[in-house]
Amino acid sequence: MVKILFFAGLAEKTGKREMQIDEGTNWQVGQLREWLQEQYPQAKSELSHSMIAVNEEYATKDEWINDQDVVAFIPPVSGG
Numbered sequence: 001m002v003k004i005l006f007f008a009g010l011a012e013k014t015g016k017r018e019m020q021i022d023e024g025t026n027w028q029v030g031q032l033r034e035w036l037q038e039q040y041p042q043a044k045s046e047l048s049h050s051m052i053a054v055n056e057e058y059a060t061k062d063e064w065i066n067d068q069d070v071v072a073f074i075p076p077v078s079g080g
Helices: 009-014 029-039 039-050
Strands: 001-007 018-021 052-053 070-074
Touching: 001 009, 001 029, 009 039, 018 029, 029 039, 029 070
Parallel strands: 001 070
Antiparallel strands: 001 018, 052 070
């Protein structure tokens, strides 16, 4: 099982701060992002521009996700 965390505007767009899925294991980070974009089309833009961390370390789209990993999607934020 993979735990997914959504921050900032992504939590608002998906209506969730976190979720767990079985499907995410044996996927690469980029594949998980694509799957989430299909599940939450209203959050597609935020997902495509988000930084992604696996187990609290920034990850590239080619890194593999393993069972029990925690994947965080961190959208860009603006402020002053």
